[in-house]
Amino acid sequence: MKPSIEKLAEKGFLFSALLSASITILIFSFMVFFSFPLFKGGDIAAFFTLEWNPCEGGFGIVPMMVGTGIIASLALLIATPFGIGCSALISVFSTGYFGRFLRKVVEFMTGIPTVIYGFIAIFLLVPFIREIFKKGTGMCVLSASIMLALLILPTIILFISDAFNSVPKNYLDAADSLGATPVQKLVYVIIPSAWKGIISALVLAAGRAVGDTLISLMIAGNALQIPRGLSDAARTLTAHIALIIASDYESPEFKSIFVCGLILFFFTTLIILVLRLLGYFKILRNR
Amino acid sequence: MNRFVEYQIKLFCWISGVVLIGAIGILLAFLFNKGISSLNLSLIFGETRLLDGLLLKTEVVDGLFPAIIGTLLLIITSIIWAIPIGVAAGIYLAEYCNIKWKPVFNLMLDVLAGIPSILVGLFGFAVSVFLHKHLSEHIYPCFLISSLALACLVLPYIIRTTEQSLVNLPFSIKTTGLALGASRLQNILFILIPYNLSRIISGIILAIGRCAEDTAVIMLTGVVAMAGIPNSLLSQYEALPFYIFYISSDYNSQEELMKGFGACIILLSICVFLFALSHILKRRAVMRFTTHT
Numbered sequence: 001m002k003p004s005i006e007k008l009a010e011k012g013f014l015f016s017a018l019l020s021a022s023i024t025i026l027i028f029s030f031m032v033f034f035s036f037p038l039f040k041g042g043d044i045a046a047f048f049t050l051e052w053n054p055c056e057g058g059f060g061i062v063p064m065m066v067g068t069g070i071i072a073s074l075a076l077l078i079a080t081p082f083g084i085g086c087s088a089l090i091s092v093f094s095t096g097y098f099g100r101f102l103r104k105v106v107e108f109m110t111g112i113p114t115v116i117y118g119f120i121a122i123f124l125l126v127p128f129i130r131e132i133f134k135k136g137t138g139m140c141v142l143s144a145s146i147m148l149a150l151l152i153l154p155t156i157i158l159f160i161s162d163a164f165n166s167v168p169k170n171y172l173d174a175a176d177s178l179g180a181t182p183v184q185k186l187v188y189v190i191i192p193s194a195w196k197g198i199i200s201a202l203v204l205a206a207g208r209a210v211g212d213t214l215i216s217l218m219i220a221g222n223a224l225q226i227p228r229g230l231s232d233a234a235r236t237l238t239a240h241i242a243l244i245i246a247s248d249y250e251s252p253e254f255k256s257i258f259v260c261g262l263i264l265f266f267f268t269t270l271i272i273l274v275l276r277l278l279g280y281f282k283i284l285r286n287r
Numbered sequence: 288m289n290r291f292v293e294y295q296i297k298l299f300c301w302i303s304g305v306v307l308i309g310a311i312g313i314l315l316a317f318l319f320n321k322g323i324s325s326l327n328l329s330l331i332f333g334e335t336r337l338l339d340g341l342l343l344k345t346e347v348v349d350g351l352f353p354a355i356i357g358t359l360l361l362i363i364t365s366i367i368w369a370i371p372i373g374v375a376a377g378i379y380l381a382e383y384c385n386i387k388w389k390p391v392f393n394l395m396l397d398v399l400a401g402i403p404s405i406l407v408g409l410f411g412f413a414v415s416v417f418l419h420k421h422l423s424e425h426i427y428p429c430f431l432i433s434s435l436a437l438a439c440l441v442l443p444y445i446i447r448t449t450e451q452s453l454v455n456l457p458f459s460i461k462t463t464g465l466a467l468g469a470s471r472l473q474n475i476l477f478i479l480i481p482y483n484l485s486r487i488i489s490g491i492i493l494a495i496g497r498c499a500e501d502t503a504v505i506m507l508t509g510v511v512a513m514a515g516i517p518n519s520l521l522s523q524y525e526a527l528p529f530y531i532f533y534i535s536s537d538y539n540s541q542e543e544l545m546k547g548f549g550a551c552i553i554l555l556s557i558c559v560f561l562f563a564l565s566h567i568l569k570r571r572a573v574m575r576f577t578t579h580t
Contacts, residue, residue, distance in 0.1 A: 005472070006470055006471065006472045009472050010383060010472075012375055013375045013376070013378050013379035013382075013383055014379055014383065015375075016371070016372045016373075016375035016376040016379060017375070017376040017379040017380060017384065017392060019372060019376070020372060020373070020376045020395075020396065020399070020442050020443075020446060021391070021392050021395035021396060021399075022395075023399055023439050023442070024395045024396075024398050024399045024402075025395070026410070027399075027402065027406065027407070027410045027439075030410055030413040030414065030417070031406075031409075031410075031413075033413075034413055034416075081299075081303065082303040082306065082307060085299055085300040085302070085303030085304065086300070086303050086304050086307055088300045089300045089301065089303070089304040090304075093297060093300055093301070094301075094304075098304070101308075102304050102307070102308065105307070105308055105311060106307075107562075107566065108311075108559065108562075109311060110562065111496065111558050111559045111561070111562030111563070112555060112558065112559070113499075113500030113502070113528060113554055113555070113558050114500070114502070115500070115502045115528045115531050115532050115554075116318070116531065116551050116554065116555055117314075118532070118535065119531050119532075119534075119535050119547065119548075119551055120314050120317060120318055120551070122535050123317075123321075124313075124314065124317050150310060150311075153307065181293060182297075183293040183296050183297055184293070186296070187296070207401055210403070211401075211402070211403025211404070211405070211406075212403070213403065213404065213405040213502075213503040214502050214503060214532065218532070218535060218536070238403055238405045238503070241405050241406075241408075241409055241507075242405055242408075242503065242506060242507065257409065258409070258413070261406055261409050264402075264403055264405075264406055265402065265406060268398060268401045268402050268403065268406075269398055271401060272394070272397045272398050272401050275397075276394075276397075281393070281397065
């Protein structure tokens with residue numbers, strides 16, 4: 001091929017890479033651009049108050065931040081023990097038929113669209129929760145957390161079981177030759193040497209739980225309040241962005257969704273940096 | 288550790304496995320139990336005759352046909368934006384990028400891959416507002432904006448799989464072409480990419496699956512409940528995942544609800560098929576790869 005074509009192709013490849021990387025910067029710039037008047041006006045503090053009441057000038061997004069925090073942490077709390085249990089089953093206890101079947105099911109779960117989880121939950125889980133609490137609509141923090149836990153479980157299980165599988169074989173052989181039972185191997189050898197993988201999986205799952213829109217939008221109830229219990233409705237930052245219908249592009253309401261956007265952006269960046277610190281991407285890329 | 292604790296731990300693991308499979312089983316059984324009866328041609332075409340609907344002679348009003356076509360068009364358009372840029376960027380990162388700049392690209396792309404999809408939707412929405420104000424009064428959230436935003440969403444997947452498929456090739460494959468006098472570009476285009484093509488395609492299919500299932504991006508960038516088949520890039524459109532979301536909050540009759548269940552089964556089948564295909568291709572690529580080294 002002619003040298004000129006080689007040069008041209010290289011330029012094209014470089015341009016594509018720059019374009020892709022600049023999308024991240026563009027997203028950040030747009031969030032800042034649309035919320036900037038608020039920072040300049042000095043009334044940014046008003047957004048970090050407790051009241052969302054556009055008619056009376058209250059644009060506090062703290063309820064949404066608390067809602068996101070509670071729903072996501074609860075989902076993680078539910079998913080973590082199940083995740084570790086299932087990964088241990090797949091990688092240690094049941095390497096035979098059942099373990100392989102479980103892994104297939106988990107891989108299948110990664111292909112289920114979130115909107116379908118939400119749809120089924122409305123007609124299956126929500127009435128059930130309503131019966132249990134005997135009050136409210138059943139669209140509450142607990143319903144959303146349970147479905148969210150189900151959504152992030154595949155991420156947790158697949159990643160932890162890969163971390164378990166990558167424990168050096170001579171460690172396991174050493175444990176075997178000392179007469180360790182499978183449970184002892186898991187508790188004293190596999191978990192201590194795969195702890196970075198476990199933490200990475202949980203951080204990754206936290207990112208997914210915070211970033212998910214559809215489940216909290218469909219079944220968390222979207223109430224503008226700080227939830228006081230499991231049966232209270234709540235609104236997440238993501239749902240707040242999805243719900244906004246502002247025709248006036250200059251209004252503080254409209255700008256406030258970009259503040260929510262900025263918070264989510266910073267959170268994502270933080271997660272990525274933590275994962276880097278844990279060496280997650282090295283594990284991922286060497287797979 | 289005494290026997291009892293060991294037994295408890297093991298029991299817990301088995302219970303969590305069984306609970307997980309049980310939960311998914313119940314969800315799917317519920318979905319299919321409710322939705323299977325509504326799966327027929329009138330779900331898709333409503334009252335319209337099959338051929339007339341397919342050939343766009345008459346507009347399908349009360350069926351899923353416009354939503355399915357909307358989703359398909361959306362997937363195709365987004366992928367057309369994303370493939371060339373994604374593959375080219377992947378090639379750059381794997382073959383050309385120097386050590387100094389690589390961490391910067393990696394950080395940007397990792398953040399992009401981790402950004403919640405609603406933010407990508409908000410970005411698309413902001414772009415359309417910006418263009419509306421500064422370029423033309425006629426630009427509103429539309430099909431074009433949606434497809435571009437979805438392309439941004441899936442770009443990191445395509446870039447990463449392309450990069451990985453090139454980086455992980457054995458040294459002998461990477462250098463044989465060069466030793467025989469091929470130029471750098473020839474080596475990439477005619478040897479490295481064809482060698483691991485199925486891995487790249489698996490990444491693209493995964494991206495297609497993400498386009499098909501994503502709801503958060505499109506709901507901010509122009510999807511509506513009733514629009515028919517889009518007739519231009521600047522018109523609004525319908526899509527299957529949004530239809531499901533809309534029905535869940537806004538159904539008027541039991542019949543409409545049943546159509547929602549039917550739509551769920553259709554979307555689920557599409558997505559699971561795509562993910563399975565991607566998985567098989569990836570596995571085949573890995574197997575071929577290990578037999579050669």
